[in-house]
Amino acid sequence: MLQDYADGMKMNYFKKKAFLLFPPTIILAVAGGMFAEVEDSEETKKGGSVELPEGLIEALGHEDFKKRREGQNELLLWGKKDLQGGIEALYRIYREVENPEVRLRGREVLKALVILKQPLPGQGYLGIQMDTARWKDEKGMMRPAVLITDVRKGTAADLANLKANDLITGLDEVLFDDLAPTRRLADYIKSKGPGDKITLKVKRGQDHLELTASLRRRPTALDEITQWGVLPVLPQETEMDEDYFQEWLKKQREKDRKSPRD
Known part of the structure; x- marks a missing residue:
């Protein structure tokens, strides 16, 4: 009491x-x-x-x-x-x-x-695993696409409501050709910066959607794929966010020590 x-x-x-x-x-x-x-x-x-x-x-x-x-x-x-x-x-x-x-x-x-x-230097990151695929358009023509095989929780893709088994048929003004659509998508995403917005053209079942994603920062561990030829164990988004927040708090405390408190 x-x-x-x-x-x-x-x-x-x-x-x-x-x-x-x-x-x-x-x-x-x-x-x-x-x-x-x-x-x-x-x-x-x-x-x-x-x-x-x-x-x-x-x-x-x-x-x-x-x-x-x-x-x-x-x-x-x-x-x-x-x-x-x-x-x-x-x-x-x-x-x-x-x-x-x-x-x-x-x-x-x-x-x-x-x-x-947070200021987000570096390359853009969508947060999907993908594979090449094809789909039939309204004229019966087979078109290249990117098949989403997995969506990482808490990433730009997750927040944009992308789902496993969605087909990405294009993004912004980019249309895929038969030469490695997954590489075309990956290069385009990396050409963007964190915070940039992209519009993805998505085929989900019989529905055609346009979803907007706000890219996040590309984890540096992803570069190990190229360097070592193995898939990295990526930290969860929550872990990366907590690390950034702890660093931010540290800087704020340093500012507090240097300036008189109100």
Whole structure:
């Protein structure tokens, strides 16, 4: 009973402090999915702060599990509307909040926003395994295609809703010929950068679809295929994301040590 009261007092104190740290401002809404294109609001670009949504931080520590999950999801949607402002606000929460449940869930949202905003040098990566195939068009002509044999979870392909056994018949303005369509697709993907969007023409059963994928960074382990002639054991996307987030946190702590704390 006393512990619940103490936790409540801490959260009320933090709520007031958070409001003072982040005065009200207008946030521009940008619709999109988890890895959809997002951008910073004009207010953040001008150096302004953002206001934490009323009640969402407290919801992260709610006694009802469902309320905690809902609060986390709503906080993520809010942060994606203004990445830079959301990251700054949630990093302050991560540094200052004492409630372990709030800290853990706030960290997950902060991590997701940091991953979305990360600069991504290198080649593009779709995240499929593939093989050559052929399909018959509406005129009865046999056409070359790329058969998807597997889709790696959490990759650009997965998020674009590509599925095993889909046939890729083209992408953007590229049409496949009989000379190694898989190589043509792979070279095109690698010619793009992380964050670039491509439109894939997909045949799924009798349906013809156009799906848009936002490419991610190509794992360096993939280059071992060429160098050693063996398939690499790729880290999971979640592991790569956690490594990047840990590096980001390290840099933030270094900045904190060099500058006086507010």
